[in-house]
Amino acid sequence: MKQVVQAKLQRYWDLRAAGNFSFGGTGSGLIIAAALAFAVGAPALAVVVAIVLGLGLIGLGLFCVWLEIGRPWRAINVFFHPHTSWMTREALLVPPLMAAGAAAVLFDIRFVFLAALFAAGFLYCQARMLHASRGIPAWCQKETVPLILSTGVAEGIGLYLVIGLVIAAAPPAMIAAALLAAVLREAAREAYRRGVIAAKAPEGTLAWFSLREEKLLTAARYLAIALLALAFAGLVPAALGGLLVVATGWGLKVMLITRAAFMRGHTIQYTPARGRDSSHAVMPS
């Protein structure tokens, strides 16, 4: 039995929130990439630039959120609920992350490993933030967590390859890592797609996968993987594939936050028995 009640697109979080997930995800991924690059012997200057850029992107993402909240001058209250709020936990990780990043740049580059640890925590909090949003089936899916984690890491390594173009060519190990991360991201995206279909997400969310923009994004993600494979073989500059990984990651998150985020809607399990009429069990369509 069909119920005519449309689930609505959420309007609480817009591009500014998507900015936090995009810039914050790439920024934290870039700091993880910097640690990886340092471990495989990349030049210190490239590692330092990656750290600074990564911290800057995280700051930019938080600035986007600050622009979105209704009471920005009491934003400090965000720190009050670490017991259960992933938003508080995300915010709490920022000061130590910034401090460890600054220590790596100013004192000892090896602090990059500590910064990467905090960055991974920050990225994990972002993923769990979406997962905890029980009003939005497209987000509270368990597959959202690996999707956000993998896309953040892929974007970070991708951006590192772009830095490599300007500072010093990225070591082959970083190109291989970028390729692996892009493939894992694609696997996570596919698992996510299957998950929301299996969970019978609202029609609007499912329609996301057949939107023209999403099809273009998917094609671009495959192209990024192909470019990274060619770059590994030394046939094209790695930065090309890296840039495309970043752009498609941001596109994915903009779609996820602003286009796929339909609310649960309202459903009833039974219709009321009125007069001599019998009631019906209602199967949500």
Place this chain on the structure above:
Amino acid sequence: MTRYVMVADLRRCVGCQACTAACKEANATPPGVQWRRVLDIEVGEYPDVKRVYVPTGCQHCADPPCMHVCPTTATRQRADGIVTIDYDLCIGCAYCAVACPYEARFKVDHPKFAFGEEASVSEQARFDEKKIGVATKCTFCVDRIDSGCAKGLVPGRDPDATPVCVNTCISGALAFGDIEDPDSNVSHLLAENKWFRMHEEAGTAPGFYYLWDKEAP
């Protein structure tokens, strides 16, 4: 222990929206904000189609995701189950709104009035700057409950201690009371009728029950 809940009898609701209007009047909510709503749902396929009116709003969940995600502790739960928002703590991040499975939360970033830019005299008198840029939702008329209880009244039984939507309902479709009290009206209604709660799958244990048929004798 006390646990206040709302019961909506779907057989009785006629979709008149008196509760919606009463709530707007009592709480001076701006245009577009309806803490108490009545959905008009079409169910079935031709020729077997029904129209069902479904009162809804904050369900004062026993395990409220809005409270768990709130980064500021502005959203809290009282011992009697009522979920509250502290407007002085709230930063208006709207995380609670996307965490709520019932579309119960609202956020208005700029003052809005019914007749254009200017507030009418009554709107001006009741305008509350504290509610701008923060999350708001149905409070189960917590102030009425508290002031009523202080006078020895019983919520759900005495109108002065009962949410205005319940008092206003023309058909007796809405009932309010303490589900932990076996003699309360809501306990009787739930014992005598078949009921369901919306989105049980979300695991929020909502405090809003829908009656749909008599319990078999």
